[in-house]
Amino acid sequence: MGNTIFSKIINREIPADIVYETDSVLAFRDIKPQAPTHILIIPKIEIPSVRELSGKEHSQLLGDMIDAANAVAKKEKIDQDGFRLVLNCGANAGQEVYHLHIHLLGGRKMNWPPG
Numbered sequence: 001m002g003n004t005i006f007s008k009i010i011n012r013e014i015p016a017d018i019v020y021e022t023d024s025v026l027a028f029r030d031i032k033p034q035a036p037t038h039i040l041i042i043p044k045i046e047i048p049s050v051r052e053l054s055g056k057e058h059s060q061l062l063g064d065m066i067d068a069a070n071a072v073a074k075k076e077k078i079d080q081d082g083f084r085l086v087l088n089c090g091a092n093a094g095q096e097v098y099h100l101h102i103h104l105l106g107g108r109k110m111n112w113p114p115g
């Protein structure tokens with residue numbers, strides 16, 4: 001098992017700054033942070049992107065990822081000032097790692113529209 005760098009992080013084959021973990025999800029700091037807080041929330045099972053999400057089981061998993069994002073935002077003390085969740089899907093969105101992940105960004109004012 002394990003096609004991407006994130007699978008290696010799940011399996012502890014390569015190091016990461018893990019900040020939160022449950023039975024279904026893992027959260028760790030992005031190696032190239034784009035904000036004072038930049039954390040990736042990933043499912044422990046391999047799903048390449050949003051495109052492959054369907055059905056109740058995946059809805060539950062996505063719910064777990066959002067719960068994790070809220071818990072981490074609170075832990076990082078960015079929940080009150082606000083934060084941004086980003087899910088890049090496919091080439092035009094700039095997805096680099098084909099293991100589903102939510103970017104949790106905070107600690108500074110965000111711009112809109114995104115680049």
Ligand code: 5GP
Pocket residue numbers: 005016017028029030031032033040087088094095096097098
């Ligand atoms: P994407 O562009 O696919 O939405 O985002 C992938 C993210 O994964 C990027 O922000 C990138 O910096 C991060 N990343 C890539 N490789 C590693 C790694 O080995 N460790 C960590 N912690 N983050 C990584």
